[in-house]
Amino acid sequence: MQETSIFVVKCLILSLLCQFGFISIESKSPETAVLLLNSPEEDVIVKACEAIFTFAEKGDENKVSLLGLGALDPLIRLLSHSSRAVRRGAVTALGSMAVSSEVMKALKKLNAIPSILAKLSPEEETVVHEFATLCLTHLSKDFTCKAQIFDSNGLPALIQLLSSPDPDVQKNSVEVICNLVQDYKSRLAFHKLGGIPSLLELLKSDFPVIQRLALRTLHCITTDPDSRHTFREQQGFEKLMDVLSNADFHDLHAEALQTLSNCLSDSQTLKLVHQSRGLTRLLQFLQTPNAPEVQSAAVDCLTKVAQSPESLRLLHEEEIEKVLVELLSVEDISVKTSACQAVAAMSFHLDSKDVFRDLGVVPTLTRLLRRESLKLRAAATRALYGLSHGDQLNALSIYNSGGHELLVQQLYEACPKTVASSAATLHNMAAQEAIRSSILSHGAMRALAEALKSKDTAVLLSSLLCVAELACEEDARAELRRAGGLEALVRLLHSHHQEVLKNACFAVKVCASDEPSAVELCRLGALEVLQEMTRSESRRNTFSELALNSLLKSNLSVKYSLMGRLASTDIITSGFYDAGKARTGQRVLTLEELIQQPLNQHRPVFAVFTGTGKTNDETADDGVLQTLIKEAKENVLPLTAEREQYAALARLVSEAMGGAVPEDQLHEFPWTLHLSELKFHLQSNVVPIGSIRKGIYCHRALLFKCLSDCIGLSCSLVRGDYNRAWNEVVLFDEDPPNMQRSLRRSRFIVDLMHQPGRLLDVDTPAALQYQTI
Known part of the structure; x- marks a missing residue:
């Protein structure tokens, strides 16, 4: 209490001394000035504010010094003083100090923005508006302060001040707005508050700094479609063209062109360009010497203009290609980048x-892929994609320039746009076999396997197409398997993006062209996903069923387990196995997984090891089967009539598996005991088909299909119930001699059990009895 009284007395004494002229408040005594901010005398406060302003204007050190002396708290409080003069003095002092970053941080912590915004009201003097907006220009550079200005409803007052008669107020206000509209919600609010007409009026200002800030703000505002519509209705295009047509405004042309570039996203503005012969003016800017910023902005505008077929034709007639090729050779990176985008x-x-192509642009673009600028490389890659799309000559030119190697390297880039364009360009090039082989030799599949892990949609779409194009080569599929690319493919089958899902199915369809890849894809769960997809109305697409069919065609073991049928065109090879009918929702295990399982009491797995082809289990051997194949080639194949061939092969199979078994004695045939003994002897649940000496329908039908496929006979394999299976063959009916062979053909089921060699007409009682119990 005593300290407070002493302080008040000191203030009164200082006030009196100042009033009667005994002392003056100078910049040499900032402590005194800060102390007098708490004086009860308005005149003293005003003089103190003036002294602080004078002191602060002399440098940043002084501003920080005032901060340390505690000047901010009383100055902020004085913003709400009843005296106009005091408010004026306080805001000018604050405006001068706010230039310092340290002061700005302090103002932010002290929550000064609402008090400063209150000074923007129409009742305040122009000088108050000037310094209040000056404070806000510095505060609005901070993200949090921008949000607070917006949330405190500062935008309407700032828009009103765009029409202030004072240029400083205009300049500060438009600068604050320019900072605010970097945020989406402020852009929308600015448009709804009707700020565009006031902004366009500033283009007529006598002060270039105001014009430039107005253009920068318009550049940001016109990214929004509704704002572009209002801009056009307010003759914004015409006002921009007035700026661009005025040589005296050459220092504003870059900003004006950048705004125009946004507006050219709309077809209506494109029409205005053509109607006003704006295209001719744009072409003139392309050749502006020593003005790379203007050239770059002009090229960006032409890129937008080129979005319509009519504009493309007009640009071509103006021989714009030659100009763009010249711009690719300039030193400025931004001009090169814009030129690439235009190409x-x-x-x-x-x-x-x-x-x-005739101008040699492809080698030029390829060289740009070696530059350090990420934006330039991304733009050059996009240009190469466009030139090679549907044009094999340009694709060949990229290859001859060594571009394919650089594009593969770019698949590892961090920039998604570069990766997406690189993969898309490689996809265009890979249609040619020689180029495809070279692309693969540089490790494209390993790089694409990484790209398939991306979360960027564009990267995934182009990478999947590239994988599908390259995977027509067996070596490419093997490389993708080794690189873990198949896991990524299966993950993408779960995508909720329809185009990604479609491309993933297409890639799976191609990758499943060989058995090793198909087996691996099934192991990873692709089969179950594709089955679910083909049943779903929302997820089914053009390639989902094709992918499923491709997967089953290359993995006949799984196909037989799921579908219970192999067509005559499904050729069994070494490594095929019959694991029984698949249970709903349960994955069909691979042969390797089944071999590794401990011995159990379940049905054996019957495997085919012909001694030819590739199996993953090198220890697997079936000498008996190989002997049967040799015997079939020697004794069955030479027979001239197909009927005789099928009958002879049926007898060979029957003899190998225990001979004919009368139907009424089938229950006495000891096949189950024989199989149990085989499993115990082999210590495995996987039994080679040739080792079975006592087999019934399902075992004999599998062996018959295997031998038929090995010697070139045609037959199907069909699974029935209760260990039944059979083979269907097709024979053509022969007409009498000297007459043309009939096209009529008949289907038969081959008897391998009861009267081996007998052919039963399909759908006859005898055939039905053979198929069922």
């Missing part, structure tokens, strides 16, 4: 593709 846009015009 990419122009490449959709077929005639332009030919011109670019």
Whole structure:
């Protein structure tokens, strides 16, 4: 209490001394000025504020010094003083101090923004508006402060001040707005509050700094479609063209072109460009010497113009290709980058593709892939994609320039756009066999396996197509398996993005072209996902069923387990196995997994080891089967009539598996005991088909199908119930001699059990009795 009284007395004494002129508040005594901010005398406070302003203006050190002396708290409080003069003095002092980053941080902590915004009201003096907006220009550079200005409803007052008669107020206000509209919600609010007309009026300002800030703000605002519509309705395009047509405004042309580039996203603005001969003016900017920023912005505009077929034709007639090729050779990176983007846009015009090729643009773009600039490499890659799309000559030119190797390297880039364009370009090039082999030799599949792990949709779409194009080569599929690419493919089958899902199915269809890949894909769960997909109305697509069929065609063991039928075109090879009918929702295990299982009491797995082809189990051997194949080739194949061949092969199978068994004695045939003994002897649940000496329907039908496929006879394999299985064959009926062979054909079931060699007409009682119990 005593300290407070002493302080008040000191303030009163200082006030009196100042009033009667005995002392003056100078910048040499900032402590005194800060102390007098708490004076009860308005005149003293005003003089103290003036002294603080003068002191702060002399440098950043002084501003920080005032901060340390505690000037901010009383100055913020004085913003709400009843005296106009005091409010004016406080806000000017604050405005001068706010230039310092340290002061700005302190203002942020002290929650000064609402008090400063209150000074933007129409009742306040112009000088108050000037310094209040000056404070906000510095505060609005901070993300949190921008949000607070917006949440405190500061935008309407700032928009009103765009029409202030004072240029400083205009400049500060538009600068604050320019900072605010970097955020999406502020952009939308600015449009709804009707700020665009006031902004366009600032283009007429006598001060270039205000014009430039207005253009920068418009550039940001016009990223929104509704704002572009209002901009066009308010003759914004015409006002931009006035700026671009005025040589005196050359220092504003870059910002004006950047805004125009946004507006050209709309077809209506494109029409205005053509109607006003704006295209001619844009072409002139392309050749502006020593103005790379203007050239870059002009090229960006032309890229937007090139989005319509009509514009493409007009640009081609103006021989824009030659200009763009020249711009690819300038030193400025931004101009090169914009030129690459324009080449990419122009490449959709077929005639332009030919011109670019004749001008040697492909080698130039390929060289740009070696540059350090990430944006430049991304743009050059996009241009190469456009030029090679549907154009094998340009694709060959990229290859001859060594571009394929660089594109493979770029698949490891961090920039998703670069990766997506690189994969898409490689996809375009891989249609040619020689190029495809070279692409693969540089490790494309390993790189694509990594790209398939991306979360970027564009990367996934182009990488999947590239994988599908390259995977037509067996070596490529093997490399993808080793690199873990199949796991990534199966994961993408769960995608909720329809296009990604479709491309993933397409890639699986191609990758499943060989048995090792199909087996691995099934092991990873692709089969179950594709089955579910083909049943789903929402997830089924053009390639889902094709992928499923491809997977089953290359993995006949799984197909037989699931479908219970192998067609005559499904050729059994070494490594095929019959694991029985698959249970719903249960994955069919691989042969390797089944071999590794401990001995159990379940039905044996019957495996085919012909001694030819590839099996993953090198210890597997079936000498008896190999002997039977040799015997079939020697004794069955030479027979001239197909009927005789099938009958002889049926007898060979029957003899190998215990001979004919009368139907009424089938229950006495000891096949179950024989199989149990075989499993125990082999200490395995997997039994080679040739080792079975006592077999019934399902064992004999599998052996018959295997031997038929090995010697080139045609037959199917069908699973029935209760260990029944049979083979269907097709024979053509022969007409009498000297007459043309009839096209009529008949299907038969081959008897391998009761009267081996007998052919039973399908759908006859005898055939039905053979198929069922």
